[in-house]
Amino acid sequence: MANLTPPPSPAAKLRAMLAKDEIIVCPGVYDGFTARLALNAGFETLYMVPLPPFLFGSNIGGEMGKKKLIEGNVRDHASMIASISPSTPLIADADTGYGGPLMVGRTVASYINAGVAAFHIEDQVVNKRCGHLRNKELVDIDTWVSRIRAAVMAREQSGRDIIIIARTDALADHGYEEAMARLKAAVDVGADVAFLEGVRSIEEARRVCSDMSKVKRKDGGVGVSCLYNCVPGGVSPVLSVQEARECGYKMIITPTLALGEVFEAVTEAYKDLMEKGNTKGNEVPVRTLFETCGLKESVEFDLKAGGKLYEKGV
Incomplete structure (x- = not known):
């Protein structure tokens, strides 16, 4: 008789990887072909860039409008990539959650059903722009926390796991202290990983990793993993995997890697x-x-x- 014991979920696998003393490298893939190329190269995790149109100023959301259509496209895109190798953890961009708490909850439920292992959600206004462009507008901290809380509630209601990565874009226009306050507030209500967008130097990268390593989590433990967004030509330094690890990061994503090579x-x-x-x-x-x-x-x-x-x- 066949062994019907289900394997660990992609989220469980990713949590186990985060618990190890190593960095998780997530190559950016934007379709099934680039996903297969990354898998063939031996990568154990993938990062989903929604579609090439994210270059217009955000990922596939933001200034393109038509939120319901966009949300459906992103969900279907995530489901397609996740289905190529269901055992491989896929990390996806959830943009701003595509609206208020109800839409955030719907987005999280869709990602869970699609087989996504983790997602990041941010504190920009709904009509957002890329984190490496200037003059970004943020929601207030209460609205930001409500997005994270909605994501946590949706996860709990599903009875399944997904890792919540809290991204803040506050650094550029509001400073480091405000950005840290937002990350800590997100962790207080259940976010799992911290993502400070637009880090401007190696020293700042080390600082955020060090500061987050001392933050108390909702589960009572101490220390929050950090994610680094490596975008050549953006505001952040281009760190190698080893350099990011030395700074203290536990995850690194490369959203434009495949797009740049294809270009x-x-x-x-x-x-x-x-x-x-x-x-x-x-x-x-x-x-x-x-x-x-x-x-x-x-x-x-x-x-x-x-x-x-x-x-x-x-």
Whole structure:
């Protein structure tokens, strides 16, 4: 008889990883193909960049408006990426939660149902902008705390786990002390990880990790893990994994890594086609692309089940 004992949830796996004395590296992926490439490279966690349009000023939310459509797109996007490797913890951006407490609760429930292991939620106004742009507007601290509390309540009501990462953008215009006050307030009502956006120096990175290591958590323990957002060309220094670890970070995300590589390579390939008529590209065999997307696994599954789709080979 088959073993029907369910494996640990992605959130449980991520919590176990956070408990270890190491840093969790989360490559940014924006679709199923980049997710598979990251998994094939051996990564044990993924960070979901909602879609390339986040470059317009926020992630897929914010200034693009149409919140209900956006929320549904993000949820479906998260579900698709999480389903590629259900045992791999996926961290997602929840933007501002897409509204008041009811919408935050709905967003969290959607992410839990999608198989997301963790998400970060922030204190900007709903019509937000990227954390590495200027003149961001924040909600007041009471509104911010209500978002975190709503997320915690939704988690409790679901009976399942998801890690809540509290992100504040207060540093740029309100200073370090206000940013710390917001992070501590979020932890007081149940946030699990602290995310200070827009850190401006290695010294500031070390400071926030040190300060959060002394914060008392809601469960009575002491010490809150911190996340580093590595965005080349942004306001924060580009830290290597080792440098982030030495600062005290337990997680590092690279939202633009795949997008930057795609931008450079695809721009060059299109330019070559337009100017020289070159159709060769980098000459990756089409079969290799199919295998990257799971061709071998699909063939094996179909044949083992008695299917006829691939009985003559591919």
